[in-house]
Amino acid sequence: MSIYVKDGILHVAGAQDKLRQKGQEKPDFLTNYTMLDIETTGLSPYRDRITELGAVKVRNNQIVDQYTNLVKFPGNNRVPAFITKLNGITEEQIINEGIPAEQAIKEFREFIGDDIIIGYNVNFDLNFLYDLSQKYGLPITNNNYVDVLRLARAYYPRQHNRLIDCMQRAGIAQVEQHHGLADSLDTIKVYNDFNRHFTEDLLEKARGKIKNVDLTGDDVDYTQLGFRNPIQNKRIVLSGHLHLNEADAGKMITNMGGQSDNNVMANTNYLIMGDHDFFQHDDENLEKARALIKDGAKIKRLSESFFLGMLDDWARS
Incomplete structure (x- = not known):
């Protein structure tokens, strides 16, 4: 298990320090x-x-x-x-x-x-x-x-x-x-x-009702995902310098009912960037997202820490 929820707390290999180290419910x-x-x-x-x-x-x-x-x-x-x-x-x-x-x-x-x-x-x-x-x-x-x-x-x-x-x-x-x-x-x-x-x-x-689920496993208990799953039906692109493992993150996204894409498109929902990548000009996905947003696309650019915090809030819900 590399990305999982245990007793309502999200665990992410390689990126645990990006999460608030709050207590347990x-x-x-x-x-x-x-x-x-x-x-x-x-x-x-x-x-x-x-x-x-x-x-x-x-x-x-x-x-x-x-x-x-x-x-x-x-x-x-x-x-x-x-x-x-x-x-x-x-x-x-x-x-x-x-x-x-x-x-x-x-x-x-x-x-x-x-x-x-x-x-x-x-x-x-x-x-x-x-x-x-x-x-x-x-x-x-x-x-x-x-x-x-x-x-x-x-x-x-x-x-x-x-x-x-x-x-x-x-x-x-x-x-x-x-x-x-x-x-x-x-x-x-x-x-x-x-x-x-x-x-x-x-x-x-x-x-x-407190969640316990392996988000990168081959047999996800979908009843544990609940009604407030923030990834359900979302198209997501990972880009930049991320601490989480991108292959594991892609599997998690799929397991949670989303779609992991390699390239930003007009129907992309989330572009997940490394925490220090927002002002870079050498990331093709970021530049493409900026152009598409100017044309009216509803792409949300999220830092890795924000994205993981959003997942942790879901894990604790």
Whole structure:
């Protein structure tokens, strides 16, 4: 096995250092943990920023401490209008009330400590926290974690499972606040509601949904690929100086329902480039992609690290 998922974690021979070394998901009902939620300017930790951090420390099922702060970055603190409409956070608030990002992530990392982290769709939060911790030279956020969304999918199969959906079904609240601390407190209520109603069979069902699959094998268990497979029906070209083995990557793409091509065409979906190849002028595929994009092609150019991060997010979903 050269590219595989074990216990929800992606492993890639030759390129493991390109991946965030986050902890392992372990669905369970705990009495000691830190529940957290963050607000951001968008969905991508590569181009978006944290605007608010919120967390609650729980011991013996009792809240013993809380953390909340707006986060101010040097330079740009613009907040998209749709985000302000969602949660009310404005650029002015961040500038006037926020604390510097380096201070915020240091305090937040210390608040979490070695706790198991719990959150709703928490891998999203962990990506932002991991990158910001790494930026300021802090210990990486590699705590093991529980994703309440995983529990929701087991308890409410074949239904929409946003946090607000679970809150409304359990009679907790009709409106989600979209603020870090408030959503952390609401997620504790949802988590406790699941704890009261879950059976051991349901918990095992949730654990059984964590992926384990050899992506370069000859006999892929397609049920493990799920409905959020980012490669399904995609035409992909690998180019430039890559750390992953291109033959293995090609087999993985085929096994995941995509098509690996040698050359960029107008119907190419992804051009995967080495992390330092984006500004090269001697790569034929990159030059061809640039020309096709000018003519209206919808080719997405992705760095190797971004592509592997996308696969790791899928592996953990």
